[in-house]
Structure formats: structure tokens, C-alpha cells
Amino acid sequence: MRILIPIKQILHPAGMTxxxxxxxxxxxxxxxxxxxxxxxxxxxxLRIKDGTDADVIVAAIGPTRTADALLEARxxxxxxxxxxxADTTDEALIVRLLAxxxxxxxxxxxxxxxxxxxxxxxxxxxxxxxxxxxxxxxxAVQCVVxxxxxxxxxxxxPAGRLYxxxxxxxxxxxxxxxxxxxxxxxHGGKIITTYRDANAVETIPLSDLGLSESDLQPVAVExxxxxxxxxxxxxxxxxEEIASWIR
Numbered sequence: 498m499r500i501l502i503p504i505k506q507i508l509h510p511a512g513m514t515x516x517x518x519x520x521x522x523x524x525x526x527x528x529x530x531x532x533x534x535x536x537x538x539x540x541x542x543l544r545i546k547d548g549t550d551a552d553v554i555v556a557a558i559g560p561t562r563t564a565d566a567l568l569e570a571r572x573x574x575x576x577x578x579x580x581x582x583a584d585t586t587d588e589a590l591i592v593r594l595l596a597x598x599x600x601x602x603x604x605x606x607x608x609x610x611x612x613x614x615x616x617x618x619x620x621x622x623x624x625x626x627x628x629x630x631x632x633x634x635x636x637a638v639q640c641v642v643x644x645x646x647x648x649x650x651x652x653x654x655p656a657g658r659l660y661x662x663x664x665x666x667x668x669x670x671x672x673x674x675x676x677x678x679x680x681x682x683x684h685g686g687k688i689i690t691t692y693r694d695a696n697a698v699e700t701i702p703l704s705d706l707g708l709s710e711s712d713l714q715p716v717a718v719e720x721x722x723x724x725x726x727x728x729x730x731x732x733x734x735x736x737e738e739i740a741s742w743i744r
Contacts, residue, residue, distance in 0.1 A: 498551040498642070500607045502575070504535040505557060506566050507616040520581045531566045534611025537677035540642040542609050543574045544678065549642065552576050554602065558594055560584045567698045572683035572691040578698045581706070583713055588619050590713050596623070596628040597706045605668065607647055612636055612672040622672035632665035635672045647671060664744055 509528040515521075518698055542553045555570040556579040557563045566576035579602075597603045611618045612635065626633035637649035638660075648664040649671055683691075691697050703709055 498549060498606050498611060499554050499604045499724050500551050501525060501544065501595075501599060501602075501605045502535070502539050502542050502553065502555045502570075503557070503608070503610050504515055504539065504555055504566055504570060505614060506530065506559060506563050507532050507533050507614065509580075519526040529562060529565070531569060532611055532614050532616075534613060534615070534673060534675050534677075536680040538609045538611050538671075538673040539570055539573060539575065540678050541671075541673050542607075543636070543681065545607075545640065545642050546574065546576075551642070551685075554579065556581065556592055556595065556598055558583050558585065559697040564698045569683070570686045571668065573681060574683070574687075580700045581703070582700060583703060585713055586617060586619075587713075588621065589625065591626050592621060592624045594706070594708075594713075597703070597708065599629060601701070601706055607642065607667060608670045610670070612670055612674045620672065622670050623690060626670040628667070629670065632667075633671075634663050634665050634669060636665065637671055637673050638677050640671050640673065640677075642667070652676060672738075718737050 506529040509526070509530050538580075539553075539555060542551070545551050546553050553575045553661065554577040555567055555575045557567055558581045560582065562579055564578075567580055571578050579598065581598065583594060585588075585591065595608075599608070608625060608629070610621055610625070612622065622635055623633060625631070634647065634649045636651050636652075638652055640651040641648050645667050646664050647661055647667055647669050650660050650662050652674075653659045653661050703713070
């Protein structure tokens with residue numbers, strides 16, 4: 498069984514200041530951390546691996562610094578880490594890259610991702626499910642695999658008193674919320690070994706995925722180039738005129 502977990506880096510909230518009067522956010526210290534929901538998704542995958550022979554692969558799309566998040570994931574227990582060097586925040590392009598990566602590595606049975614990014618609020622799960630033609634289960638706080646099916650537990654009321662279980666056949670896409678199981682701490686020796694390994698993170702260039710930089714350019718829409726036709730207003734008619742049409 499092969500599980501893919503897309504993760505991303507975000508700016509650490511502690512290094513940011515919000516000025517409500519100016520309506521701006523100031524970055525005082527540029528420090529990056531792994532998106533919290535993504536770490537919960539990784540923990541869900543590692544718990545499945547603990548009880549099965551699952552192969553856990555983490556993938557990230559971003560600049561070179563993103564490798565730090567992948568090294569952390571490897572130290573936590575991921576079997577493979579893949580970096581796609583493409584600095585984009587466009588949701589459609591990210592979905593396309595991840596879908597192409599799934600085809601490239603082949604045999605992905607389960608894709609687990611965070612339900613949303615803390616910085617942008619983007620949720621990739623539904624669009625990935627559509628792009629891959631996988632079943633979709635969202636907002637999980639717990640995820641297990643039983644045979645050829647994946648089962649999640651989801652909190653279905655804001656107070657946290659009502660939990661329901663949902664199940665879907667593999668292959669599937671599952672999103673995990675920040676209320677999921679807390680991520681484990683990697684062993685110190687594993688951290689040292691991982692960071693010393695020059696091959697701990699595998700870089701797959703766009704060319705290996707059959708793409709180029711031009712393929713990742715967002716579609717530009719020229720505003721003001723065309724307009725809808727002028728609206729035609731109706732006219733008032735008499736009852737006699739309407740009666741003549743009916744006849």
C-alpha cells in the first residue's frame with residue numbers, strides 16, 4: 498500500500514504582527530514551519546504504517562527551503578520525501594502538479610492531506626479527488642485502513658460531542674483537520690541521521706513530470722476586452738394585446 502501526503506511550509510505566526518488600523522500584516526521574522534493540518538495528516542499516515550506495511554511518501558511543492566519540512570517528515574518516519582521545485586500558490590496548478598506526481602510514482606492508494614492551509618485557507622482535498630477520480634472523505638480526526646477500504650471518524654458538531662464514522666473504497670483522498678492526532682516527536686538519533694543523509698530528499702524537476710515553467714503560468718484574463726450585450730428592457734402591454742396572442 499502506498500500513501501502520499503502533500504505538505505507545505507507557512508510563515509510562523511509568532512514572527513508576524515497584525516496592524517488592524519493600517520489593515521496590514523507585518524513580517525518581523527521570516528521563519529517557516531510545516532502547516533499544522535499537514536502534520537496531522539502525516540501523523541495519520543504514520544499510524545496506518547505502524548499497523549501495516551504501508552509505504553509513506555511526503556511531497557512538497559516550493560522553493561529549496563521547503564526541503565526542511567521534508568527532512569522533518571523523514572525524521573518522523575516517512576519512507577520517502579519528494580520536492581517539486583515550483584514556487585506557486587495557485588490552487589489549480591498545485592492540484593495539477595500533485596495529480597501528475599501520483600501518475601509519475603504510480604500505485605498511490607491513499608492520499609492524505611491537511612483540510613486547509615493556515616495561511617491561505619486553501620483546501621486541496623476535493624479538487625485532488627476530482628482530478629484523480631478518487632473517492633473523497635473530508636474533515637477527519639482519525640483515519641484507519643481496513644482491507645481495501647479507508648474509514649474516518651469526523652466530528653459533526655461544533656461542540657465536539659457528536660462523532661460519526663464514514664467509509665470509502667480505496668483509492669481515496671482524505672483530509673485531516675487540526676483536531677486530528679497530535680504529531681509525534683522524531684527520535685534525536687533519527688533527526689541527526691536524516692539531516693546528514695544527502696539523499697534524504699529527492700528532487701523531481703518539472704521536466705521529469707512532463708511539464709515546463711510555461712505550463713505552470715496562471716491563465717491571464719484580460720479585463721475590459723469584451724462586454725455582454727446591452728440589456729433589453731421589456732415594454733408594458735395591455736390585457737387585450739395578450740389575449741390576441743393567445744388566440
